[in-house]
Amino acid sequence: MKRCCVLGVTGSIGVQTVDVCTAHPEAFQITSISAGRNIPQLKKLIAQLPQLKAVCVQEEADCQRLAQEYPNLEWVWGETGLLRLSERDDYDVLVNALVGFVGLKPTLQAIEAGHDIALANKETLVVAGVFVNAACRQHHVTLLPIDSEHSAIFQCLQGSRREQLSRLIITASGGSFRDKTREELRGVTVAQALAHPNWSMGAKITIDSATMMNKGFEVIEAHWLFDVDFDHIDVLIHKESVIHSLVEYQDHAVIAQLGTADMRLPIQYALSYPERLELFNSQPLDLATVGTLHFAPADFARYPLLGLAYEAGRKQGTMPAVMNAANEEANAAFREGKISFLDIEELVIDACRTLAFTETPSLDAIFEADRQAREFVKSHLKGA
Incomplete structure (x- = not known):
């Protein structure tokens, strides 16, 4: 039996992870989850997870309200809540399905706690691959890919x-x-x-x-x-x-x-490796x-x-962190109607060409590069 903590459970990868785990109750249990602001979806998933012990949400108000509605569960919120879930000792593998730079700290926290990682959060390795790999070696942790492309290579x-x-x-x-x-x-x-x-x-x-x-x-x-x-x-x-x-x-x-274009296959392979299980509710x-x-x-x-x-x-150095942070901000600005599609490229490239570069940064310097890149894009949005 493999116990799982699923971060980003209401997103596409998170929901499909629940599908995989509930289809194989003899093999997997989900003991803790995190969600953002999609509380209706979260409630549906809670009803499917009888072994659930702890839940993290993004907002404190949601946390307080849901703690009264589900008093049998431990409730936490925000970044601190994500880290508390990651360091728990009642699971075996962290499924990181978060989107964006926010996924880095929980990954490192889970590795430090000795948990294997099933990774769908690209940004963790993009901005801090050298630190993540070093931590995996130090704590004898296995890192398994969930992205369909990397799962394919792995296979x-x-x-x-x-x-x-x-x-x-x-x-x-x-x-x-x-x-x-x-x-x-x-x-x-x-x-x-x-x-x-x-x-x-x-x-x-x-x-x-x-x-x-x-x-x-x-x-x-x-x-x-x-x-x-x-x-x-x-x-x-x-x-x-x-x-x-x-x-x-x-x-x-x-x-x-x-x-087929079904993410449940790479999700299930990451969780069941080195075994292969039958994939339910999927077309061959x-x-x-x-x-x-x-x-x-x-x-x-x-x-x-x-x-x-x-x-x-x-x-390498700080450039991937700058690229990722600028892209997160520009991507969001396009979705909010603030910039055009081609402006995304221009803002990301400008940030990488303009901001100071550090060749061998500390982890703190990675976080500072992330902050500066976000400010760079936001300042350009204000001036637009």
Whole structure:
């Protein structure tokens, strides 16, 4: 029996994690969860989790009200609450499904407490991969990927020796605007950007998919997860999202992992590894119905934030933290109607080119770089 703490339980990954765990009650229990402001969804999930002991919400008022409604549960709130959940001793694996930089501290806290990590929070490794990997080594903690692309790579590496690896090939759908030219991106709406052709994801990640910032994050994440340099990590546009990623070996054999666009597969594999369990409520892949698969190179001129991510990954230091923080703020500003879609790229690139760079930062310096980048974007929004 594997006991789980799920952070970000009301989001897409969190809800699907509950689906996986409740479908296999003999294998998994969820003992603690966190949610943001979606209290109706939280209540539905609480009803599905009889082993639940503790819950964290974002707002203190929600915490106080829900503590009266559910007196049998321990209630905490805010960042402090996330850290309290992460350090608890009544679970085995932390499922980090939070979105954004907020996921870093709970990950480090859980590692320090000796818990394995099933990671869907890209930003944890993007901004602080060196610190996270060092902490995992120090505390003998296993880090397992939940992202479909990294799960695919992880699966393709099973049974092979890492020294025989030639390169990683991360596939990308291209997002909601993959068939538009740069000129056609002028004036696109938030609703259009949120209409992802293949995946059902949260709003922030869907916008990141449209800019390909999300794929850039995945490149950096792959570097830290699999210890592969950036010259041997490629991105391939694959519209159907059937092949989730590939691994090429030194003999030119290419191993791919294929499946439907269902995140429950990588979630379940991360939780059940090294075993495979039956996946319920999911359709198997039917290649005859798919018929044809398409591939194209990822063009940095078309997707400048992808190119920026490669640059930030190679440079490391504080640049990934600046890139991520500027993107979080610009992404939110676009969703709120404050800037245009192409302004996202401009603000993120400007922040990376303008703000001071530290080559070997402390963890505190990473947090300071995050703060400065957010202020940089907000100041430009005020002046716009």
